[in-house]
Amino acid sequence: MSSSYINTSLPDVGDRMLFAVPKKGRLYDQCLSLLNNIGIEFNRKPRHDIALVSNMPVALVFLPAADIATYVAKGNIDLGITGLDIIRESQTENDTVELTRLGFGKCKLQVQTPVANDKLATAQDLVGKRIVTSFINLTRQRFAELEGKSIEEMQTQVRFVSGSVEAACGLGLADGIVDLVESGDTMRAAGLHAIDTILDTESVLITNRHQRFPKLVDTIKQRVEGILMARKYVLCQYNIRRDALDRACAVTPGRQAPTVTSLEDQGWVGVSVMIEKKILADKMDQLKDIGATDILVLQIANART
Structure with missing residues (x-):
């Protein structure tokens, strides 16, 4: 794993399965609740990114949600929870195994344009124009499809912005944006509306194709599915x-x-x-x-x- 995520004072994980969960953000609290419900006991010390599970041979690794799919795909992490949008955006779906969808963190990755601009009513109307997003790959794939061209040949300009994407149109930086929509409050407050949905996403439990701890992965998968069934x-x-x-x-x-x-x-x-x-x-x-x-x-x- 990258040293940028590891505190040198962290405990030695030994021969434990590494289970990554988001360290903050919209999935964090719900992931902690899930871990509690499936009987994973741990004590995370302040500012530490690894916590040893006391009742299973597992070490929890707290990472940015955007990085978890890549670490699982490369085999640095054995098991992880992240969003389906992140898996697709990081283009790791061929190297990860989706174990089960978790039913929380549901939202939509949508193309949005200013309500006041009635000339941009569909995604096709944005072809050849300026779009900003933090989901570069998914956005380029969508608009390459609309143009009927390869990503290298497409005319639509897709630029990366890491935060406050919804402000781009109002600042004159873009004609439209692509961003996650949960309740829609932020979108409406920025004077935007959705004109196309690229992906319906939610949190997913994933592993890789070269499992080091298949029995333990299966145990956790069964526990998670049991909780999901009980909720349903x-x-x-x-x-x-x-x-x-x-x-x-x-x-x-x-x-x-x-x-x-x-x-x-x-x-x-x-x-x-x-x-x-x-x-x-x-x-x-x-x-x-x-x-x-x-x-x-x-x-x-x-x-x-």
């Missing part, structure tokens, strides 16, 4: 007459199949089944309509597929 589903329990069980199972088929148990009251069964949270209310209404009783919903703290 609830456990629904209800009682139903046995002669209505087929209809109930059609309403709540579960991930694999419902768990059915006989009740002391003959002719009735109890059903336990996982249901996606987003459709729970409709499913409960449908169960009630076919005669289900004692419908209960329990939160799932963790799970395994």
Whole structure:
């Protein structure tokens, strides 16, 4: 790893798997919450970029999110969390393995132009004009496609700006910008609107194609997927007459199949089944309509597929 990221007072990591997470920014807090939920215990000292995990042979490495994909791709880091946009921008998708998408840090990489300029209503209208962005590669790829030319031959001028990209149009530096949009508040405050989406992005757990610790990587992947499943589903329990069980199972088929148990009251069964949270209310209404009783919903703290 580059010495610019390593504090010389940091502990020796020994033969530990290196797991990189963003050291700051929009993904940092959510990554720490995820690490806590999957049982990774560590104590990061102030201004230290490495923390030894106390209950697993893992060392956490805190890096700029923009660098994590490159370090994983080159094999300096075994496992990492970063944005899909960064993976694509750093052009490391051929050298990294996407283990699972994490469901947080969702946003869109969008082409934006001034609302006041109605002549720039589509991305095609920006062809041959000036664009500034911190996503040089993705922007050039998009506009080369629009021009039908190679990146070397394209006429659209794409310039790199590392920060305050949204100010470029107002300052006369660009006709349009390409930047990440989460809520859209910053974009609207700058008098811009989105005219094209280049990429829908979110945080991703990645590794490389030459894993040194495949079993440990798989363990962490399973733990992460268990937490993601617990966030997506609830456990629904209800009682139903046995002669209505087929209809109930059609309403709540579960991930694999419902768990059915006989009740002391003959002719009735109890059903336990996982249901996606987003459709729970409709499913409960449908169960009630076919005669289900004692419908209960329990939160799932963790799970395994």
